Amino acid sequence: MNIFSQAAQLEQQNIPFALTNIIDTKGSAPRHSGQMIVKADGSIIGTVGGGMIERYVIEQAIEALQERKPRVVKGRMTRSGPEAMGMDCGGAMTVFIDVFGLRPALLLIGAGHVNRAVAHAAHVLGFDITVADAYEESLSEEHFPEGTKRVLGKTMDDAIDQLTIDKNSFVVIATNHQDQDAITKVVGCDTQYIGLMASRRKVQTLFTHLRKSSVSEAHIQAIHSPIGFNIGAETPDEIAISIMAEVLKVQHQSAGGLMKDDTRVNRHKLVLIRGAGDIATGVAVRLHNSGFKVVMTDIAQPTVIRCTVSFAQCLYGDPVEVEGITAQKARSCEEVFTVLEQGNIPVMVDQECCSLNNLKPTFVVDAILAKRNLGTTKDMAPVTVALGPGFNAGVDCDAVIETNRGHYLGRVIYHGETQANTGIPGNIAGYTHQRVLRAPCNGIMHNHVSLGDIVEEGDVIAHVADSPVVSPLSGMVRGLLNEGLTVTEGFKIGDIDPRGIEADFTTVSDKARAIGGSVLEAMLHLEQTTLS
Incomplete structure (x- = not known):
């Protein structure tokens, strides 16, 4: 049997393997043409020349299988230099590695009418199908469809025990009366997907049983049940389409939904927020929870002090979560749409709003809160809203929101300006400017405490260059700039909340929440009056 026949056999059995093929050689290469099969355990069929170069190709092939992606590798039969293999032949070889036998595994528990229809729908989609049941006639x-593996057990538990369930498996449970046994057996497995066909009432009963069986809430919430998309399916074939649509959604990590609602196509819900500090984040949370697609922009190193409730923090590295909503850095407009598809909020480094022409949002919200207009104009989008002083509604934006604490906080102004900047921080427990920390000189910020720490009056909070920053009162550190930022004398670098342990530094503030509601009101009003 030649190597290609063996490859075809492995592919038919869905056994993972890499097929390596020499595509270029120079000089004294051990072989100038040849193929080699590499299995996941490192065993091989065929050769590409032996020695160090072959061992390297095997290692690369195993990595390619793990990543489930093809690759090209190069090796030079020299002792030193780029791609050196520690050999004296002096030649060079380029090998293409492709991966096969990686059809996604679909495990159907229950061989009734629905899972039979699911098997036929999944077959044309390239799934490797195994069906398990305790009734021989059902199997x-x-x-x-041809190629389906059928597993018969003395009981449903016995049938499931014969399955290989791993992190790449998709499991669909659709049984007549053994769903409780099946889900109890499978719920703790590390899988791509577990779907359970059951009515809403049955789901509640089964989930209650799982909780009483000490199954973790995380595992329970990972179960897709009731299963599938709500498309009004009634027949087994219709239900199968609904189920496989959900399986594909999970497989491709897609947001799902109607294509006409894709943000790339229909941008009527797309909002660009300038700024990603704590107030802007409060606005983003309100809009995101109301069904809008939110994109945020900021400078490369945002000087936010309420880091735990500022989506701008993701620009320093890892994604940030605020009140269950995740924001992550996007490096391009294409990445923006990818992040939106994942149900998250993308944040871009884009101080000048250069992405505006590509994104074409319906709404722009200026939430920089610089107390002056840093370039927002009314023609940036069909609807523009700005926060705080520095904007004239009807001139440089469609609406401006009052941000000054007091009776008018959150007021939506459609003609005119907000109250002038007072320069006095909000009053908390009788303290205003006293609770604000400012840089004593120019220099680099070095922190000695963390957000949420309780400090006493006189404690050293940070150093700017060699000058200490001392807490002016006792309370909780609710705001603090990121470590290592360069600041100028007088710059706001933190604040102390005199309420101490009663303060909350992990959720959106009352002010941000109120302003977010006002932005939503203005957008909905302007959508009706301006866009209709």
Whole structure:
């Protein structure tokens, strides 16, 4: 049997393997043409020349299988230099590695009418299908597409025990009366997907049983049940389409939904927020929870002090979560749409709003809160809203929101300006400017405490250059700039909340929440009056 026949056999059995093929050689290469199969355990069929170069190709092939992606590798039969293999032949070789036998595994527990229809729908989609049941007649060969593996157990538990369930598996449970046994057996497995066909009432009963069985809430919430998309499916074939649509959604890590609602196509819900500090984040949370697609922009190193409730923090590295909503850095407009598809909020480094022409949002919200207009104009989008002083509604934006604490906080102004900047921080427990920390000189910020720490009056909070920053009162550190930022004398670098342990530094503030509600009101009003 030649190597290609063996590759075809492995592919038919869905056994993972890499097929390596010499595509270029120079000089004294051990071989100038040849193929080699590399299995996941490192065993091989064929050769690409032996020695160090072959060992390197095997290592690369195993990595390619783990990543499930093809690659090209190069090796030079020299002792030193780029791509050196520690050999004296002096030649060079380029090998293409492709991966096969990686069809996604679909495990159907229950061989009734629905899972038979699911098997036929999944077959044309390239899934490797295994069906398990305890009733031999249900597993008759004529019920399933060619190549389906059929597993018969003395009981449903016994049938499930014969399955190989791993992190790449998709599991669909659709049984007549053994769903409780099946889900109890499978719920703790590390899988791509577990779907359970059951009515809403049955789901509640089964989930209650799982909780009483000490199954973690995380595992329970990962179960897709009731299963599938709500498309009004009634027949087994219709239900199968609904189920496989959900399986594909999970497989491709897609947001799902109607194509016409894709943000790339229809941008009527797309909002660009300038700024990603704590107030802007409060606005973003309100809009995101109301069904809008939110994109945020800021400078490369945002000087936010309420880091735990500022989506701008993700620009320093890892994604940030605020009140269950995740924001992550996007490096391009294409990445913006990818992040939106994942149900998250993308944040871009884009101080000048250069991405505006590509994104074409319906709404722009200026939430920089610089107390002056840093370039927002009314023609940036069909609807523009700005926060705080520095904007004239009807001139440089469609609406401006009052941000000054007091009776008018959150007021939406459609003609005119907000109250002038007072320069006095909000009053908390009788303290205003006293609770604000400012840089004593120019220099680099070095922190000695963390957000949420309780400090006493006189404690050293940070150093700017060699000058200490001392807490002016006792309370909780609710705001603090990021470590290592360069600041100028007088710059706001933190604040102390005199309420101490009663303060909350992990959720959106009352002010940000109120302003977010006002932005939503203005957008909905302007959508009706301006866009209709």
